[in-house]
Amino acid sequence: MFPAGAALSRRRASSELLRQLCRTTSVAPPLPPSLSTVAAAAEGIGPPPIRVSFTESAGRGVFAARGIAAGELIHSAQPLVAHPSPSLLDKVCYYCLRRLQKEASPISTSILGENDSSKTTACYFCSESCREQSKGFYEVEKGLDWTLFDDHCSMRRLKYPLMVKRLACMILSGAASVDCLDILQPASLHPETLLEMEDEFQLLKDTFTKGHFKNDSMTFLTKEWYINVLARIRINAFRIELVAKTYEEMLASAAAFIAADAAVGNAIYMLPSFYNHDCDPNAHIIWLENANAKLKALRNIEAGEELRICYIDASMEFEARQKILAEGFGFQCGCLRCSSRD
Template identity: 60%
Template sequence: MSLSTALRRQTPWKPLLRRYRPFSTSPEDGPRPPRPPPPPPPPPIRVGFTESAGRGVFATRPIRAGDPIHTAKPLVTHPSPSLLHQVCYFCLKKLGREKSAVSLPIQDGGSVLYESASASTIRETICFCTEKCSEYSKGFYEIERRADWSAFDEHCREQEVKYPLLVKRFACMVLSGASRADALDILQPARLFPQNILEMEEEFRLLKDAFLTARIAYDQMSFLTKDWYVGTLARIRINAFRVEFAGGSYEDLLSMASASVIANAAVGNAVYMLPSFYNHDCDPNAHIIWIDSADAKLKALRDIEEGEELCICYIDASMDHDARKTLLLEGFGFQCCCPRCMADD
């Protein structure tokens, strides 16, 4: 008998030892923390190019009617002038009477006060729904409240324009470092006419004068040129959404093919990145809604096949053909060729 065979026979407990791991008091052998949940899957969409409408949004898999597609946070927002004291100055959430709003302090220890949109002598408080919104706004609002906006705001009221207010806020965001001056350059600009340029030049002058009066440093305002203002406003004019809070349940909204409701229901306007890539259709397969803030939610109105383009309706889809045609051409600069319009429906 060989020596190795003898040794194996003298250790009958060796197979038992193989069944057990050595005991250790190392903390590494203690209970392991639970694994973090996997990240949510990406939205079932991609941005591509269409045959006739430039960029568009396409489904990467089948989407069922009623399914959420994705959510989107705004790049810039501004409340309706008539609702400055009724909605959050940042996220546009309505301020309920039972909720305690947060207002930013000013240097003299008072509240942040603004002239109401009615131009009356009553001054209203600019409020935020939470400390979080107040903190997010601190950068651009520190810039905004240093300037006298009476001439600029009066011009917007007299001309009944709202998009320059979004440019004003975006400029304050750039000055505060909260955004880049070219953050909106990826968006498609509106087609402008000579009369549009003349109006924009006056608005640009009022905007820059307000910053100069507030003693904003010239090097900070190097981006603020007439070309920048015109280009930014041209992009905002065609890409801004009117934020209107939905009433009822999601199920109720599935029967709504209209992208807009009553104009007075708007709490403000907002510009988004991905939602701006959705093209228009008078019989859309997707719908953008807002529940209680400027965070947009897109849902499928009907079953959508993989590879199909997702479209929303830019206007009230219940209007007749001639009204839709005029509004789309004058407001958005294109003539709709969707099946409904081609059939004069």
């Protein structure tokens, strides 16, 4: 794992690269080699064999820059922001979402209302390295009383506002930039959703205000910022469902993991957010031990072909898939499989 500072500069490099790629041209240029090296560095592996360009009908998308073999690791990606499922706070690492070993004694620290033990909620880190890297948000978070905000989210089963809370703490500690998610596509939000967000925002802001944060460090924390960030998280966040030790183990027990609803949390990434959807995808995103994502080819892919993943449970019927994609992601799927109403 890299220190928090290194992780931040990778995120900034990645973000800057994509900003350059997606400037308001009607056709995005292919990824120049020098920039693709930056992308590779940003994702922590060798140059990924992909470029981000405009598609004909689905906005930006990810394309193979060379032939990619079935099973090949296309690239990996570290989360920009991740948050564990609230019901699993005592079962997964508060930073990387790795499942805690039963026999290991976790490194626990209290959060929420440190001055009032009745409000204390424990969170755990799986290693000193994760505890160290979590300083980017945790130093801010642990000094504040999150009772009202967390209760509000828990009663309504809201998970994305918890990611905004973490991002706000990262920004206040200098570990993330205010505009780090701006390049991602936002969801269009219903007026009722916007109204609900106002309450969440107020609770978030009040929590920081009561923590006596200086006004100038909080100028970014406006209702517009909150809504903009949530609109992007809604479209681009991944539910981290499968966490196995190895790829083989994951494939062998995929059915059991799905049946057990093994979601350990949610996370948002940069490059993976540019993959469009297909109900018969040629790539998939997987998680083995923790929230670090791996994009793998499901079949042989030719140079220039668009890489697509499936956003939903591909085993659903045509109508159910169309409904979820329209309601959750705002588009009608026109993939080959949907065209044949399969």
